[in-house]
Amino acid sequence: MTLAVLAVAPLCLPALGGALGGQVTTLFIYCILALGLNVMVGYTGLVHLGIASFFGIGAYLLAILTVPMYPFQIGFLPATAVAVLATAGIGLALGAPTLRLRGDYLAIVTLGFGEVAKVTLRNLEQITGGMKGLNPVPPPGAGVTIGGLDLGKEFAIDPRWFYYLALASLAGVVLLMRRLEGSRLGRALVAVREDELAAQAMGISATKVKLSAFAMSSAVAGLAGCLYAASLSTTADPNAYDFNRSIMVLCAVILGGLGSIPGTLLGVAILVGFDTVLAPWADSWIQQWNINPTGSSLLSFSGWRLAIFGLALVLVMRYRPAGLIPSRRMAAELHDAPEGH
Amino acid sequence: MFVVTACRPADPDLVKIVSSLPRTGSAKHQSDTLVRGIRMAIEEAEGRVGPFRVEYLDLDDSTAAAGQWTSEAEAANARRALQDPDVCAYIGTFNSGAAKVSMPILNLGDLLMVSPANTAVGLTKPGMGTPGEPEVYRPTGRRNYARVVPADDLQGPMAADWAVRRGVKKVYILDDNEVYGKGIADLFDERCRELGVEVLGHDSIDAKAQEFKSLMASVKATKPDLVYFGGTTQSKGGQLAKDMTAAGVGAILMVPDGCMEQVFIDSAGAANLEGRCFVTFGGLPPAKLTGKGGEFVQRYREKHGELPEAYAVYGYEAARVALHAIATAGSKDRRAITDAALGIRDFDGALGHWGFDENGDTTMRTLTVNIVRNGKFEFEEVLHEADLVAEPAASAGATPAP
Amino acid sequence: MSAQFFLQQCLIGLTNGALIALVALGYTMVYGIIGLINFAHGDLIMLGACLALSIVGALGLAAVDPAVTWVAIAGLVLVCGLACGSLNVAVDRIVYKPLRNAPKLAPLVSAIGVSFIFMNIGLFWLGSADRSFPELLPSDNVLPDDWGLQFTQKDRLVVLIVVPLMVALSILVRWTKLGKAMRAVSQDPTAAALVGVDVDRVIAATFFIGGFLGGAASVVYSLYINTIGFQMGFQNGLYAFTAAVLGGIGSIPGAVLGGVVIGLVRALASAYVGERWTGAIVFAILIVILVFRPEGLLGRRVREKV
Structure with missing residues (x-):
């Protein structure tokens, strides 16, 4: 249903395809990223504080494979495929040695990895372009002509192409997640989250399961990164993939409801939507009505953005500690006795 | 909506x-x-x-x-x-x-x-x-x-020329690793080498770091005449100046126009800049x-x-x-x-x-050097392109003006 | 480079490490007792620094006689410590306490929310630009000149405040009744309650002590770094939290050791590899250490529950 509305919306409201279309596309990309994180945090119960680095690695790999600066310049689709696989590989490489760490120690390892990745991207200027980033990332379909339609040019000019590409990718990832939830692996993930020892006693290899979670999470984040770089036509600079972003996505996943697909999507819509849609809109509204002629920060919306944001997080957690749309399993669990620390 | x-x-x-x-x-x-x-x-x-x-x-x-x-x-x-x-x-x-x-x-x-x-x-x-x-x-x-x-093609190199005219022989270059700061520091670095100024080191700071005491101890050990920082107030220009004083680095400090704002002096502490900090700026300062x-x-x-x-x-x-x-x-x-x-x-x-030239760049190419005195920027001198130190033969290709 | 240079860098690393350790204690104590990564701790320190700046400005402490300066600093530590401690307790009461039985990540997100609220308060308090903190202490060297090492009055201040606080904390945790209760609650809150420990009071006391140390750290930080800004909490928190985990989260000597290790690694990485790689090296070493010692340097090995 929602999908149909989202698919038709830009056709009915041409304006949506433009200004807001760009923002909604970004929103979809964050949804994909958050769904990736949800595999780790939601299903498997491993706190991950460095998801943005995999997002960034995906973006940079795509850029390296497509920008004119490098000799590869393979098309968007093969580049995305390679980038996603490679990101999954890097996820495995990080996961393998660190799996025996307990929850919060693993969290700090992922945080540390995020910082290392950011600094490395920034400093390896010959490869990553440093703070300039890699650009221009050609639009998907550059050089491909279908029925007289130059796809690359269409992507560059009409944001609706990206809108649909992002929407289709998101739909694909949602579908994948649905399948995962019902699959053997999906149930194994949850079993490991609930009780690792019991799961192992049942013949589940916790190591394999956690590694799969790591790989899937990284791969999906990498996919989001590819879309992100392509839609901005640049990797942006490494600061775009810092701890702040990881935290934001993590908040979205928890706020929406751990392990819940609709919850995750709602969480992203609220948090990212607040920063990229509501806040700028409110600010320009205040300006247009000239409420704040002196330009005092106390009277501008942006002056209060952080506090509103923070308060929202606190209040949601206070009144809906399992998230806005908790997964059924989580909701049931909450009524049982909480586990001791 | x-x-x-x-x-x-x-x-x-x-x-x-x-x-x-x-x-x-x-x-x-x-x-x-x-x-x-x-x-x-x-x-x-x-x-x-x-x-x-x-x-x-x-x-x-x-x-x-x-x-x-x-x-x-x-x-x-x-x-x-x-x-x-x-x-x-x-x-x-x-x-x-x-x-x-x-x-x-x-x-x-x-x-x-x-x-x-x-x-x-x-x-x-x-x-x-x-x-x-x-x-x-x-x-x-x-x-x-x-x-x-x-654009920076003027500011970075001309700062180097100014330093040479002042008798600077050894410089230590820092930048904030951002597009602006690193760009201008690289141009300064390049011009220094052309002019035969010894570049003792060139490092990038993390603009999110809180202090640079170790870095300044390293700078101090090389005994520079001038420390150049390519960066802005936002990328910790003020903190660098502070830690420079605290570490006892005696060199003068030179910064580009990204630091040409009162907040820079406030954040560095006026005493740490007094008479030792020079700022290049594209155009005349407001008072002039x-x-x-x-x-x-x-x-x-x-x-x-x-x-x-x-x-x-x-x-x-x-x-x-x-x-x-x-x-x-x-x-x-x-x-x-x-x-x-x-x-x-x-x-x-x-x-x-x-006016604008064919690239969309301003034809105004006046640079000024300002010094921090009494907690304010004070106009020191105007730099003209004509004032560039005589070109070393090898560097003809790198002359700033196209 | 020379041995002297190496010693100088170690001295800087140790001083920085002491400050990081003081902040790390706030993380590790709260974590030890309720298993919460208190993301707002760094921003609490930022607010402490705002308060310190306002007090210094209002009382004109920047211009007092050097003899009074030390009294003034002690006063600042006390006032900011009490303020931050109380604020920390209030936040716990209002925000975290209702979430004691919630899923583990709920208080974490709340803490991030509190951190944003604190930052916004700081933004209104300080403005968006970094502010210079008046130099109450001069940067003159206290070591003899012929040693060739720079150790200023400010550096000395860090040691003079941090070391006694840590000693006091160790005494408190090891030998007082409250300390015993804290250790009991951190091991098993239910069992502690059964033997008559008032768990809520102990948790509040922990938040207060953690906050007090944070308030003290904010004063030390302000006088040592001399720049404060509404975003300073993040970086502060990042290194301190890392130090706490590196040492073994929940362990008080671990937090101190972690802080010192991180301070030293940062200084030496900056000196011998390059300032630009410092952040990467600190975290890379963290990952390597954790791979080989999964419970941190001094952490207890936790047996899996059965």
Whole structure:
């Protein structure tokens, strides 16, 4: 249903395809990223504080494979495929040695990895372009002509192409997640989250399961990164993939409801939507009505953005500690006795 | 909400000028002064240009979460401006990195973009940035970008020449690893080597780090005559100056125009800069402006009760260029407005008489060196391109002016 | 480079490490007792620094006689410590306490929310630009000149405040009744309650002590670094939290050791590899250490529950 509305919306409201279309596309990309994180945090119960680095690695790999600066310049689709696989590989490489760490120690390892990745991207200027980033990332379909339609040019000019590409990718990832939830692996993930020892006693290899979670999470984040770089036509600079972003996505996943697909999507819509849609809109509204002629920060919306944001997080957690749309399993669990620390 | 505003047909009597600057986070102070400058230009025109009413929209390209400009926010601002048929000029960006995001987007709609603060050379000058610049920012092949501030190809090298004239033999170069700061530090570095100045070290700092005591101990051990920092107040220029004093580094400190704001002195502590910190700045400092610029400074003082920051006049000038272009075009045809702006050859502006060259760069190439005295920037001297130290034979290709 | 240079860098690293350790204690104590990564701790320190700046400004402490300066600093530590401690307790009461039985990540997100609220308060308090903190102490060297080492009055101040606080904390945790109760609650809150420990009071006391140390750290930080800004909490928190985990989160000597290790690694990485790689090296070493010692340097090995 929602999908149909989202698919038709830009056709009915041409304006949506433009200004807001760009923002909604970004929103979809964050949804994909958050769904990736949800595999780790939601299903498997491993706190991950460095998801943005995999997002960034995906973006940079795509850029390296497509920008004119490098000799590869393979098309968007093969580049995305390679980038996603490679990101999954890097996820495995990080996961393998660190799996025996307990929850919060693993969290700090992922945080540390995020910082290392950011600094490395920034400093390896010959490869990553440093703070300039890699650009221009050609639009998907550059050089491909279908029925007289130059796809690359269409992507560059009409944001609706990206809108649909992002929407289709998101739909694909949602579908994948649905399948995962019902699959053997999906149930194994949850079993490991609930009780690792019991799961192992049942013949589940916790190591394999956690590694799969790591790989899937990284791969999906990498996919989001590819879309992100392509839609901005640049990797942006490494600061775009810092701890702040990881935290934001993590908040979205928890706020929406751990392990819940609709919850995750709602969480992203609220948090990212607040920063990229509501806040700028409110600010320009205040300006247009000239409420704040002196330009005092106390009277501008942006002056209060952080506090509103923070308060929202606190209040949601206070009144809906399992998230806005908790997964059924989580909701049931909450009524049982909480586990001791 | 959005749908309503965006679907509204163009208002024939209205033109909108938008600016896209970092309004949240650490660069807010500088963007405040720019916005004041822009507002003053529009107020001065009594909110009208030709047959049109002027509306100004102050967009933010930073987010609360990031505390600085972000690619998404900048891209969203550009798309929003492009989509609104009333928007006739886009003033921005503050950060050169942000310009790289919005330039190709605005280019698609031929929307005029005037930057009051971008100084990275690659944005306009062919062959001086990374390969492919600046064509990559012009997907349509046409131009739509101009800047009223001189690019770094002048500032970095001329700072080196100035240092040599002062008798500096050994320098230690630091930068903030950002597009602007690193760009200018690299140019300074290159010119120092050409002039035979010994470069003792060149390192990048993390602008998020809190102190640089270890770094300054390393700097001290090399005994430089001058420490150059390519960066801004936001990227910890003040802290560097502080830790320099604390570590007992005796060298003079030289910084580019990104630090030319009172906040820099405040954040460094005036005593740490007193008489030892030199700032290069593209153009004359506010107190030295005459003519239209002098009037601007006067009015700014009356209105805000303080001397404008160095950058305010660039905001003012950028807005005046936009207004002038709309008036010249006499219509809301974006291409015509852009052409009118890029066609400016002799502009009687607040910064003096200047024009845009074929790249969209200002022809104004005055640089000044300012020194910190009594907790304020004090004008020290004007640098002219002609004053460059005699060229070493090997370096002919690297002369700044193309 | 020379041995002297190496010693100088170690001295800087140790001084920085002491400050990091003081902040790390706030993380580790709260974590030890309720298993919460208190993301707002760094921003609490930022607010402490705001308060210190306002007090210094209002009382004109920047211009007092050097003899009074030390009294003034002690006063600042006390006032900011009490303020931050109380604020920390209030936040716990209002925000975290209702979430004691919630899923483990709920208080974490709340803490991030509190951190944003604190930052916004700081933004209104300080403005968006960094502010210079008056130099109450001069940067003159206290070591003899012929040693060739720079150790200023400010550096000395860090040691003079941090070391006694840590000693006091160790005494408190090891030998007082409250300390015993804290250790009991951190091991098993239910069992502690059964033997008559007032768990809520102990948790509140922990938040207060953690906050007090944070308030003290904010004063030390302000006088040592001399720049404060509304975003300073993040970086502060990042290194301190890392130090706490590196040492073994929940362990008080571990937090101190972690802080010192991180301070030293940062200084030496900056000196011998390059300032630009410092952040990467600190975290890379963290990852390597954790791979080989999964419970941190001094952490207890936790047996899996059965």
